[in-house]
Amino acid sequence: MHPSSRPALAAGPAPLAVERDISLKPHNSFGLPAQAQALVRIRSEAEVRRLLGDRELGTQPKLVLGGGSNLVLTRDVQAVVLKVEVPGCRVVDDGPEATVVEFGAGESWHGAVAWSLAQGLPGLENLALIPGTVGAAPVQNIGAYGLELADRFHSLDAVDLVTGRTVSLDAAACRFAYRDSVFKQPALDGGLAGKSLITRVRLRLPKPWQPVLGYLDLARHFAEACIAQPTPQQVFDAVCAIRRAKLPDPAVVGNAGSFFKNPVVSAEQCRDIIGRDPHLVHYPLPDGRVKLAAGWLIDACGWKGKTVGGAGVYEKQALVLVNRGQATGGEVLMLARAIQESVYGRFGIRLEPEPVVV
Template identity: 55%
Template sequence: MSHASLLADYSLRPHNTFGFDVRARHAMHIDSVEAAAALVDNARIAGMPTLVLGGGSNVVLTRDFDGVALIVGIMGKRVIGEDEDAWLVEAGAGENWHAFVAWTLAQGMPGLENLALIPGTVGAAPIQNIGAYGLEMGERFERLHAVELATGARAEFDRDACAFGYRDSFFKRAGRGRFMITSVVFRLPKAWTPRADYADVARALEGASAYNAQAIFDAVIAVRRAKLPDWTVLGNAGSFFKNPVVSADAFEALKAREPGVVSYRQADGQVKLAAGWLIDRCGWKGRGIGGAAVHERQALVLVNRGDATGAQVLELAEAIQRDVRARFGVELEMEPVCL
């Protein structure tokens, strides 16, 4: 049985959007389902810790990795079927997410346009249940295929098995590190309905008498570029903290102390708070620790000013959490996985 090449002392700088210069003892590029399934039979890596990496857009690498980094490069995208309501589209886990969204629109299959310009790969999208501007990936998800690393067994997960939550899934919790996602199938509705009521996107579309999915795609890109730093210029992992959700009673008590608190009522009666507002009110915007800093335009984004370490980003994040807890009595939860 042939195996992917085992690379020694491998730099992970190109494989994390923070741009941290950490190294893996070994690395392997996985470009097929067969290569993923064969890992279990590879005596050269038996017993080694493994780290699955796609675009590295949701990870904080705080130290060198003493194991084998598995770089997922399984490519390909195709329409695999349709019914009267939707098209089914499959993409390899290594495909760039934004390029895949653009491709679906080019095929005349809208539905993912609100998720334009999110960094990372298709395979990482279900782990985080990525979302933006009124849409979560889970709403367009049909199923995914994966390989269990310990056994080499191939598995299929439907939406229920993925247990999607707000920036959360089975793969981020109980399944963390157990599976390599190899491809994802999306269900794109034929009866397209625009999601354009998010304030920033609506402003970007002002003046248009009518708009289509491409217009929303373009508007989302414009909004993201205006608000968020380009990770290829200033290393970051996008939104670093989840927007916390509190009970109605906790919100009323908070609002009595902080009348200007930015909030969004939820269907279940709870209230989502704007994490960026909480961080900004604690005076963190533009401040940092070492080379790690809070972005001056968007307090929800932590950045690498060029010489930061993952440990410094983690230290900064924990300081922000302490200040928000002390002032507002609210717990901020980190979105990225810290390793």
């Protein structure tokens, strides 16, 4: 056989693309300084399994990183950082009652919302412009303007970071709660925090489409525009306009969005606070409890626009902490703790941070 006509050898899997001693400042929306000893970009389940089988990196601690929009880095990261970049947008089922769409975990969340709308598949528009990736959305059970991810969730695929096995989880298995899921809960409580890497997320978009307009700002927007029956595109545009007016763009001002969860209290607690502060912003819940606006509580304590070191409270929305330019993770935490103490001292309520602190 002529040498040029020999069958080509089967190509083995490409080696892992490991980046060493890399800055994580571009990879977290707060823009906080931190270094990672090793970062591996994950674009498929196979790459996760290859990493787990790597003699050097497989047994090391791991930190899963999506868009870094829900993260406060307070130090350099010794764990292997897994930067999730799994791509893909597709319709997997189109039935009479709903359409199921699937996204790779590395897709931009806002991009996924816009893609769905462009395909004529509304249902996610209230969640427009939320920063981060699709894979991070179930972890946090993101929500805004009267809708949570759990309201549209179908199922997801994740790889076990110990065994390398792929598992599929439905909504019940994800244990969704307010800004919480099984992926944030520790192993001692049966959780999967630090144990899984989400690769694909499927969402169920109900038919026929009905606008979700219960949120006050949205209702006011359409009332002022004299629009009684808005289209999905009009809801999308309104959500984007409202968010841009209230919240800073992370590409311009470093931030992690809403920093604190809105606290939920008993009706009695709420009445007690209203007795002292009649203008308290609050939302009754179906179970009889009341959700309080954390931003209002913080603003009432005089924090809006204040600065501690390089970290500050956003001038237009007290719920958002920002990087004034050179903030460290320690300064962000110092500011957050000062706010917590202030709110507890005045209202007797402990605010709980939303971002993960590393």
